[in-house]
Amino acid sequence: MNNVLLGVLFSLVFTGVPAFGQEARPDPDWPQAADINSPAWHQVQAYAFAPRDDNSREGVRTDALLVIKAGRIVYEHYAAPTTVRTSHLTWSISKSVLATLLGVAHGEGRFALNDPVARFYPPMQTHPQVRLQDLLHWASGLDWQEDYEYAPLHSSVVAMLYTRGRTDMAAYTAARPAAVEPGRQFLYSSGDSNLLAAALRGMVGPQRYAQYPWDVLFTPLGITSAVWERDASGALVGSSYLYMSARDLARIGLLMLRDGRWQSRQLLPRDWVAFNRSLFAKAAAQPGEANPGGHWWLNQPLPGAGRPWPDAPGDTYAALGHWGQALYVLPGEQLVVVRYADDRDGQFQHNELLKRVLAAQAEGRP
Template identity: 40%
Template sequence: MTWIKATFVGLILLGILVISAFFIWLAPVGAGYTAKIMCSAIFVNGLSSDRARDEDVLADNNPLLSLITANVDLRHQTVSAHAFGFRTRIAVFRPNLGCTLSDDPARIEQLRATSPLIRPIPAQPLRTASVPGNIDRRAFNNILADAMDEPGTDISRRSRAIVVLHRGKVIAERYAPGINATTPLPGWSMTKSVFNALLGRMQQEHMIPGVDSPVLINEWQSRINDPRAVITYDQLLHMSSGLEFDESYWNPLSDVVQMLFVEPATAGFAVARPLEHKPGEYFSYNSGATNVLSAAMRNISGSILSYQHIPFDMLFRPLGIRNAVIETDQDGYFIGSSFMHASARDWAKIGQLFLQDGVWNDEQLLPPDWVKYSVTPAPAAPNGIYGAHWWLQLPGSRDKDGDTQINGPTIPDDAFFALGHDGQIISIIPSKELVIVRLGLTRDGSAFDQHRFVGSISALFPDIIARNGDTTVEVENTAQSAE
């Protein structure tokens, strides 16, 4: 009887421990994620409340998120979420800044009052063109149709938008129901590549020194002999700052999850990370690095208002990007690692800017060598997989067992990519003069094969081997059409 009693007591204690862990550590994550994602889906992306809840939050039936209750206030444009009445998190929408998480209801009005006024951005519509006559149109359309379809009976791919540019013109686009050419959609970590562009613009305008200069972080420079004070823009862009950071999305207590969905000061959390390795010697892809860069941009800008105008005045306005926002934390710092929303065409413009070596409408927006710098392999990155906030290789898909495999035609060596959670991708292939954008909500890595998708489209187009003025010379395309 003694062991039965001990087992019973042990089970009770275990249950208390599990319940305590849920309310102390897990509930804030679930509530914060639910409030933030639903707020952005409804008030930024324009989706219905039901779709935001059922797809964007509960797409994979996450057991933690299914315990969270959300309340949408359409009048005040807020979403609150809680677990059984505890640990309520609130996300508030603001024009031009999207949705911001806060724990304090009293901060909501303060947040609304700090939304910047942005002058209207003149439209610069992308030109359209037919699929070139030397391209197998049936194969091309089949690739696009397959990418928009579901791979099986279960809904898991959830492609929402595809745009293909060839020589700067839209030759194809596809949208899921309820999504169109002006719908802003989340790019997740593709935002990192946009921050690369913003830093390039700031260097072009002489707002920041060279990339080998230490970043301006007040907390680091103000401390005597702080080893972090020597970290440079280059090391942060190359993901080799040496800062300790756990990028494990599966772990609700990891740095990246806590930073994005629990901590009120995203940039402050990233800046506070201790040094784990000597700067420049160890590659560690992490979202904290970009938010340190965001903090440095804020310090350089002087005022919070000037800082919040940078994306609009220095990048969105020159490119005619009208359907984009980068969301902030409650201190007003851009969450540069993860939270930009833009239409598929606007994401394509970012790709086209880099395809054109930083030139737009005959204006050099980025330093002349910036794109070359961005796609040069980071010294510490293994196998040359990463440049300066741009990926240089596209990972293979995951099969049902979680193993990586490479399928489909080879992708040209000069291709580079912006990648984001849930299957977001901008593919830039200079040798084909192609920009391919795919946006979706794909959490099962086996449901959409990015490598096959990009490689199959690329294989249909001939290589560009020379350009003389407006004339291009192409290599005859001998690749077999991808079925």
């Protein structure tokens, strides 16, 4: 056995340090870069954790910011009361984690993208043309108003989460009238996501459903902090109510960054990750807003428009949630970024944070 091979074996077996530049992985926890939180990150810190009046709802209000580079933590900071152990509400990041969970089910052969939703969720027989891929594109065609606390009387999502729809959120959504033909128009809808969560129960069966996210996704990834609320019908609130620590959410990002591979196992099919990252072009561009993929958000331009986040690479994609929650994946830079927040006034800009993160990690390169 030559000395090079002996060195590799010693590195892997005795030190746990990846040899030959192999990417680090969180086993059991994230390794940290030697220069974690170096001065290069000062401008990131200044933007994300600007001084604020705790009695005010204005300004950028970051609770946690975690940056992973090539599998190692290069920056991590928390604002009290959030800590490294806090299972933070992810809001609509839940939707993208649900899509990741569905990717495992897809790899198990439980459904095809063109399957009608009614095959797995019978109340959707009133909308027989709606397919699973339509829901994943937020293009069910069902009438929906995704207004939040600023227009609660007209909000479908407020009614679903808090009033007449809260006991059975998928049934509330399935009862909505059709507005347009399925698959023809992007209309962001938390109801579409909760229909997916209910359809998953039909795919895996009621006996396995409650434990399924842990059995096939969270436990294999080493995620221990996840809490996922269910409504009174027993369905996961796939739109909104997943809680997870920043470090655990970063594991979802690393899985996606590595095209569904975790250690030696292809946990998600590569073609599923490609679907998540494929632009659904039937949407109208909104300045600064990412564009829809397969239940993820992409920094790809719609026809006639530029990239939503011009200072970030075009292959950047993200899971995004209300009040500034974000999980960014930058494949070309080998970066995963988690941000938890409590933004209330719209001052936070995804592009500004990503621009500063990219500058900091470039400054820190040897």
